[in-house]
Amino acid sequence: MIVQNMMQKNVVTIHANETIGAALKLMLEKDVRNLPVTDEAGHLLGLVTDREVKDASPSIFHQNEHVEDFEKPVSTIMKSAVFTAHPFDIAEELSQIFYEENISCIPVLDENRLVGLVTERDMLHAFIQLTGTHQPGSHLEIAVPNQAGQLAKVASVLKDFHLNISSVLVYPSLNENEKIIVFRVGTMNPLPVIEHLIEYGYEVKWPPIPGENHEK
Amino acid sequence: MKNDAVFVYSPDLLNYKFNDNHPFNQLRVQLAYELLKDSGCLHEDQIVLPRKATDDEIMLIHDKGYVDAVQKAGDGKLSKEIALNYGLGTEDTPIFTNMHEASSWVVGATLTAVDWVMEGKAKHALSLSGGLHHGFRGKASGFCIYNDSSIAIEYMKQKYKARVLYVDTDAHHGDGVQWAFYDDPDVCTLSIHETGRYLFPGTGSIHEKGAGKGYGYSFNVPVDAFTEDESFLECYEKSLWEVADFFKPDVIITQNGVDAHYYDPLTHLSVTMKTYTEIPKIAKKVAEKYCEGRWIATGGGGYDIWRVVPRAWAYLWCVMNNHVPTGQIAENWLSRWDQEAKHPLPRTWEDESGIYKPIPRKEEITSKNRATLEKSLFSIRKSS
Numbered sequence: 001m002i003v004q005n006m007m008q009k010n011v012v013t014i015h016a017n018e019t020i021g022a023a024l025k026l027m028l029e030k031d032v033r034n035l036p037v038t039d040e041a042g043h044l045l046g047l048v049t050d051r052e053v054k055d056a057s058p059s060i061f062h063q064n065e066h067v068e069d070f071e072k073p074v075s076t077i078m079k080s081a082v083f084t085a086h087p088f089d090i091a092e093e094l095s096q097i098f099y100e101e102n103i104s105c106i107p108v109l110d111e112n113r114l115v116g117l118v119t120e121r122d123m124l125h126a127f128i129q130l131t132g133t134h135q136p137g138s139h140l141e142i143a144v145p146n147q148a149g150q151l152a153k154v155a156s157v158l159k160d161f162h163l164n165i166s167s168v169l170v171y172p173s174l175n176e177n178e179k180i181i182v183f184r185v186g187t188m189n190p191l192p193v194i195e196h197l198i199e200y201g202y203e204v205k206w207p208p209i210p211g212e213n214h215e216k
Numbered sequence: 217m218k219n220d221a222v223f224v225y226s227p228d229l230l231n232y233k234f235n236d237n238h239p240f241n242q243l244r245v246q247l248a249y250e251l252l253k254d255s256g257c258l259h260e261d262q263i264v265l266p267r268k269a270t271d272d273e274i275m276l277i278h279d280k281g282y283v284d285a286v287q288k289a290g291d292g293k294l295s296k297e298i299a300l301n302y303g304l305g306t307e308d309t310p311i312f313t314n315m316h317e318a319s320s321w322v323v324g325a326t327l328t329a330v331d332w333v334m335e336g337k338a339k340h341a342l343s344l345s346g347g348l349h350h351g352f353r354g355k356a357s358g359f360c361i362y363n364d365s366s367i368a369i370e371y372m373k374q375k376y377k378a379r380v381l382y383v384d385t386d387a388h389h390g391d392g393v394q395w396a397f398y399d400d401p402d403v404c405t406l407s408i409h410e411t412g413r414y415l416f417p418g419t420g421s422i423h424e425k426g427a428g429k430g431y432g433y434s435f436n437v438p439v440d441a442f443t444e445d446e447s448f449l450e451c452y453e454k455s456l457w458e459v460a461d462f463f464k465p466d467v468i469i470t471q472n473g474v475d476a477h478y479y480d481p482l483t484h485l486s487v488t489m490k491t492y493t494e495i496p497k498i499a500k501k502v503a504e505k506y507c508e509g510r511w512i513a514t515g516g517g518g519y520d521i522w523r524v525v526p527r528a529w530a531y532l533w534c535v536m537n538n539h540v541p542t543g544q545i546a547e548n549w550l551s552r553w554d555q556e557a558k559h560p561l562p563r564t565w566e567d568e569s570g571i572y573k574p575i576p577r578k579e580e581i582t583s584k585n586r587a588t589l590e591k592s593l594f595s596i597r598k599s600s
Contacts, residue, residue, distance in 0.1 A: 136350070136357050136391060136417030162307050187308050188350075188358040188388070188416040189239050189482060206414050210481040 003094060004087035006126040007108050007116030013038045014074055016045050020056050021070035023048055034105040034119065037078045042113045046078035049104060053077070084109045085118065091126045098123055132167030132184035140183045140190055141205035142197060143173065154181060157200065161193045180205065221340040221536040222264045222332050224325045225249055229266060229345035231318040232361075234310045239482065240359040244521035245344045247553065248529035254546035257534050264332065266325035266343075274323060274362055276370040277396055279354040283316070286361060290315035303356035319361040322346055326364040327371055329512045333467065334376045339509035340500070340536045344529050347471040347516030349390040350417065358388065358416060365471055365514060366396040369403055372467060381465035382406065383456060385495055386473025386516040387483035389420025389436065393471075399430040404463040408452050410476065410485050411438040422592045435459055437592045440581045441484040447582045448476065448487050449494050451589050460502045462596040466510065468503045472496070473516025474528040478572050479559075482519050486575060488567040492528035496535035511536075522557040527565055541565050 014023055014035045023035055027050060037046040056077050058065050083097055085108045094106060098120060108116035128134055144150035151170065158165060164186040171180040185193075194204050230242045252258035274283055285302045288294040289311045299305040312318075322345050329341035343364075351363030365382065372378040382397075384390035384407040397403035412418040426434040437451045460468070474492055476485040496513070503511035513532055518525040527545075534541055542565055550561055562568075575581065590597075 133418050136419070138416040139414040139418070141414075164306070184418070186306070189308065191239075191481060207484060210479075 001091040001126055001130065002087065003085050003089045003091070003108055003116070003118060006091060006122055007087070007118045008122060009116050011036060011107075011114060011117045013114065014048065015039070016075040016078070017073050019071050020053060020074055020077060023074050024053050024057070024070070027053065034117065035074075036107045036114055036117065037074055038114055044082065044084065044107055044109055044112065044114045046075070046080040047082045047105075047107065048074050048078045052079070082107060086110065087115060091123075091130070094118060095123055095127075130167060131169065135166045135184075135186065136188075137166050137184045137186045138188065138190045139206065140185060140194070142181050142183070143178050143203040143205055144181055146173075146177055146179050150179070151181060154183075154197070154202065157196055158183065158185060158193060161196070163187055163190075163193060219262065219332075219338040220538075221262065221342065221533070222329070222338045223249075223252075223258055223262050223533060224264055224266050224329050224332075224341060224343045226265050226321075226325075228268075228321045229325055231314070232322050232345065233318070234312055234359075238310065238359075239519045241521050242345060244518060244525040244529070245515065247521065247526040248344060248533075250552070251526045251530045251546065251549050252533055254549040255530070255541055257530065257537070257539065257541065264328060264341075266321060266328045268317070269320045269323035269327055269362075269364075269367070271320075273327060273367060273371065274320065276374070277353060277363055277366045278351075282354040286319065286356075287316040290317065302354065303352075304361075306356075308359055309356040309361060315361060322348065323362050323364040323367050326368045326512070326514055329514075330368050330372055330469075333510050333512050334372060334378065340503070340511045340513065342513050342533055342536060344515040344532075347386070347473060347514035349384060349386060349393050349471050349473075349516060350388070351392045352395065357392065359517075360392065363392045363396065365390075365393050365469065368469060368512065368514075369393070369397065372469075373402060376466075378466040379463070380404070381460060381463055381468045382471070383468060383499065384408070384471040384473070384516070385452060385476070386471055387476040387480065387485055388416055388473065388517055389418075389438070390471060391417045391419050394420075394424065394434055394436075397430065398426055398434060399428040401429045401433050403430075404433045404435070404459060404465065406435040406437075406455060406459050408437045408439065408448070408455065410443075410483050411440060413438075414441070415483060422588060425595065432595050433463070435592055437585075437589055439485070439585045439588065442486050442575045442577065443476075443581055443585060444486045444575060444578065445488055445490045447585045448485065448491055450582075451585055452495060453498050454589060455593060456498060456502055458593050458596060460506050465507055467507050467512065468499060468510065469512045469514070470496075470499050471514055471516045472529070472532055473518060474524055475517035475519055477518075477520065477524040477528070479520040479523050480518070482517070486572055488571065489527060489531070489565065490567070493531050493535065493540055496532045500535060520559070522553070522559050523562055527562065531565075 166184040169182040326343040326346035329343040332338040346364040348360035350358030351360035390407040
């Protein structure tokens with residue numbers, strides 16, 4: 001999945017000379033936690049998150065003190081060194097930036113103009129789509145030898161049963177000689193294919209065949 | 217005179233049939249019907265004939281394009297590619313001749329049940345061929361073409377201005393009905409099912425609570441695989457009473473899938489006949505307390521059609537009539553079906569003890585389910 005297809009396109013932004021108070025109001029009104037700061041031409045100048053706004057706000061125990069700070073422009077608190085992405089970057093790359101840099105959003109720039117924003121929540125949504133859990137289906141977990149060609153072999157069994165695959169994940173196993181392939185398939189009745197997989201010698205980790213109580 | 221309960225049945229309802237190898241087999245409706253007759257629990261004057269639903273009634277829920285596609289598919293005039301876009305011609309919902317007509321009868325049967333109850337001619341009504349809760353507005357899914365449950369609910373809303381509580385104890389999440397009324401505060405849905413972590417359709421988490429004005433009117437209690445009678449019934453009984461007390465429905469419609477049974481091949485729960493005697497008893501009490509008895513019950517899933525479905529659905533009818541059969545199963549029913557049955561038929565109404573080996577994680581499962589129930593009901597418990 002590319003960033004263009006997972007980013008928010010109507011981004012709430014703020015101009016550098018607007019006040020911190022205006023930023024706070026905008027965040028509350030639009031229910032957002034991140035405000036990219038832009039100039040008239042839509043170039044990204046920096047980013048204000050709810051953390052910067054909170055840091056600039058008086059403590060709830062001294063709410064009426066130093067209220068004049070809210071009149072300062074957002075440019076005084078914005079971060080100007082910001083991680084950004086390009087619309088053609090891929091989802092996996094972004095997830096790594098989120099994880100390693102511990103940040104809450106990534107503005108998307110095309111020729112230095114802001115064209116979108118990806119938040120942690122958008123990132124999770126992309127993963128939900130990748131795992132296929134938004135479509136009705138059953139979940140199969142199959143242990144295969146850690147060798148080339150296994151996915152194709154198992155997938156061809158699914159093909160014989162005309163099962164539409166909504167998603168595939170390949171997990172490492174605790175046993176390094178095997179891998180776990182997780183399929184989400186569009187059927188309510190995975191039993192016939194499971195019986196065949198077992199017949200071909202695969203270990204089906206889930207679901208159990210009828211009559212078995214215990215998880216393997 | 218007002219009947220206590222009516223049983224909607226005709227052989228027209230048995231034509232909803234995909235093929236000989238498909239796990240969804242309406243022979244089970246006939247098996248339950250005959251078991252009741254043979255046990256002396258169902259009398260001719262309690263049986264009412266269904267009508268066929270009109271296309272307009274089906275379009276209370278379904279898109280016209282989809283209904284047209286089902287019609288064409290049943291006439292053999294729909295291309296494979298277009299069919300697949302509507303979820304037709306898949307392994308789960310294969311195309312069969314006259315599938316539109318067969319499905320319209322199923323919908324009509326549930327609407328017949330609705331009219332008997334809502335016109336005050338009966339307190340309860342049973343439509344065993346219905347409960348096809350996976351059908352979507354524009355797509356067939358999970359063995360379901362038209363969603364008779366959703367259509368019945370919309371029909372009750374429009375014709376009788378009723379606030380409807382839908383209760384689903386099928387082992388699979390009642391997704392089609394939930395999504396049809398997700399933003400509607402006049403319809404409350406409660407589904408107790410095996411967790412969607414592995415099982416079809418995958419939805420039905422506690423966080424699916426409704427949207428917009430309907431937020432807080434969808435309830436889900438996903439229980440762990442291998443859940444047994446006690447824990448399943450605890451989740452069902454507590455959630456049903458509390459949700460009914462919160463919502464104060466005018467009528468209750470229950471979907472009585474019986475695929476949570478240990479013997480069911482498609483799911484991984486471990487309940488027994490005990491659960492299927494208790495489920496209708498509690499539904500009946502709740503209907504008496506909140507709805508002057510108005511209760512429509514449908515069938516649903518159930519894929520062990522020999523050992524589970526006939527007894528469980530017969531119980532449902534008997535409980536509607538304040539009677540719980542016990543002991544030996546009628547001999548003439550057993551001898552009629554013994555040969556054809558894929559498994560040895562049970563000889564008693566109750567399951568024998570020890571039909572499965574003890575579940576090692578029983579305590580963990582029970583405590584996990586309790587935590588799930590707590591979270592699921594959090595929004596209505598907090599305000600009380």
